[in-house]
Amino acid sequence: MTDFDALASQALDRLRSEGRYRVFIELERSCGQFPKAQMHRNGLVKPVTVWCSNDYLGMGQHPDVLEAMHKALDHYGAGAGGTRNISGTTHAHVNLENEIADLHDKEAALLFSSGYVSNWTTLSCLGAELENAVILSDAGNHASMIEGIRHARCEKLIWRHNDLDDLRTKLSECGKDQSKIIAFESIYSMDGDIAPISEICDLADKYGAMTYLDEVHAVGMYGPRGGGIAEQEGLMDRITIIEGTLGKAFGAMGGYIAASTAICDFVRSLSSGFIFTTALPPVVVAGAHASIKHLKVSSNERLEHKKRVREVRSKLDLIGIPHLNNPGHIVPVIVKDPVKCKFVSDALLEQYGIYIQPINYPTVPRGTERLRITPSCVHSEADVEYLAQSLNDLWSQCALARVAA
Numbered sequence: 001m002t003d004f005d006a007l008a009s010q011a012l013d014r015l016r017s018e019g020r021y022r023v024f025i026e027l028e029r030s031c032g033q034f035p036k037a038q039m040h041r042n043g044l045v046k047p048v049t050v051w052c053s054n055d056y057l058g059m060g061q062h063p064d065v066l067e068a069m070h071k072a073l074d075h076y077g078a079g080a081g082g083t084r085n086i087s088g089t090t091h092a093h094v095n096l097e098n099e100i101a102d103l104h105d106k107e108a109a110l111l112f113s114s115g116y117v118s119n120w121t122t123l124s125c126l127g128a129e130l131e132n133a134v135i136l137s138d139a140g141n142h143a144s145m146i147e148g149i150r151h152a153r154c155e156k157l158i159w160r161h162n163d164l165d166d167l168r169t170k171l172s173e174c175g176k177d178q179s180k181i182i183a184f185e186s187i188y189s190m191d192g193d194i195a196p197i198s199e200i201c202d203l204a205d206k207y208g209a210m211t212y213l214d215e216v217h218a219v220g221m222y223g224p225r226g227g228g229i230a231e232q233e234g235l236m237d238r239i240t241i242i243e244g245t246l247g248k249a250f251g252a253m254g255g256y257i258a259a260s261t262a263i264c265d266f267v268r269s270l271s272s273g274f275i276f277t278t279a280l281p282p283v284v285v286a287g288a289h290a291s292i293k294h295l296k297v298s299s300n301e302r303l304e305h306k307k308r309v310r311e312v313r314s315k316l317d318l319i320g321i322p323h324l325n326n327p328g329h330i331v332p333v334i335v336k337d338p339v340k341c342k343f344v345s346d347a348l349l350e351q352y353g354i355y356i357q358p359i360n361y362p363t364v365p366r367g368t369e370r371l372r373i374t375p376s377c378v379h380s381e382a383d384v385e386y387l388a389q390s391l392n393d394l395w396s397q398c399a400l401a402r403v404a405a
Helices: 004-017 063-076 091-103 115-129 143-152 164-173 197-207 261-270 282-297 300-319 338-352 381-397
Strands: 026-029 036-041 044-050 108-112 133-138 155-159 179-185 210-214 241-245 255-259 331-334 370-373
Touching: 026 044, 044 381, 063 282, 091 108, 091 255, 091 282, 108 115, 108 261, 115 133, 115 143, 115 179, 115 210, 115 241, 115 255, 115 261, 133 143, 133 164, 143 155, 143 179, 155 164, 164 179, 164 197, 179 197, 197 210, 255 261, 300 331, 300 381, 338 370, 338 381
Parallel strands: 133 155, 133 179, 179 210, 210 241
Antiparallel strands: 026 036, 036 044, 108 255, 241 255, 331 370
16 A cells, blocks of 8 residues: 655655755734734744735735724624625625726726636636637746646747747747737746836737736835836736736735726636635725725835835845845845755744745746845834844855855
């Protein structure tokens, strides 16, 4: 009889030997204290500062969000009662979809249980249901997009990351009768670089392609109302489908697409990932709604966040810590070795009370292992200074390469 536990243990041992075993740190966030948290380990509790959260603007503890959630809990109760097509669509869901459609200047929006699910569901639905579809996917796309495209079981073409010439070549190879879908992101989460959205739209217009833009790391963060990079660059009207998340800058949970009424209805009516999934709890929906409404009119959080990102980059530059210089808010500190990357992450946590998760293969290519730092607007100047000092100590301790200041 096969010993499945032994097989699982062998696979885990391989991950550990390669420095790729993922440790899930048990953290307790306290409302109003973030980015401070409590780490629970072996019966002990230790204070830590979190530097790898996607709650970029601290909206997970914003008073407006909390008030809306308390009211919704008293009004609606805990859950949504099931799937929206069977149990009914709550008024809270409709209100949030209208708010999201307005945010992106689209006719409609559609909510999902997460950003992963919205990508997986929409891309698989488009590829499977549109006649003679071909999806042209940027090589740097997120795993959720890759999975959606894989399950679409249509033709797929992968173009080199942000390479317009390669995209043009791939588009020219498509048949004129094919339903062409260009799938890409605005900000790529591991390198923090930004796509040439306008030029991609130009190619889409030339070759009659649909544009599918993942804005999960940009919504709430960029543009005068937090509509993302497409809003910042005045390009929302040129994007066929904008996909976003409620679980990062908006500080809640869930994913969505914003598009025409016809496309949203198409996905809602044909995608199993929407039809057969229990709807988000109204209390979560209400919190996300309040967050979006606040960030549409408040730039304070975005301005403070940009200031913190500049401070982090400046401190790292002064001490020669290598990081990718990108125009976005994600600060990837490059280690280039999985074992050392894991060691630095562990040492930061154990010796300095700083939590930054190591990023290793397969999330990033081998030899590009990194610490992915995501400053938030609720980090203090003292937090930034302490982070820089801690990294400086460990870089010397591990004899890691530095760059010229």
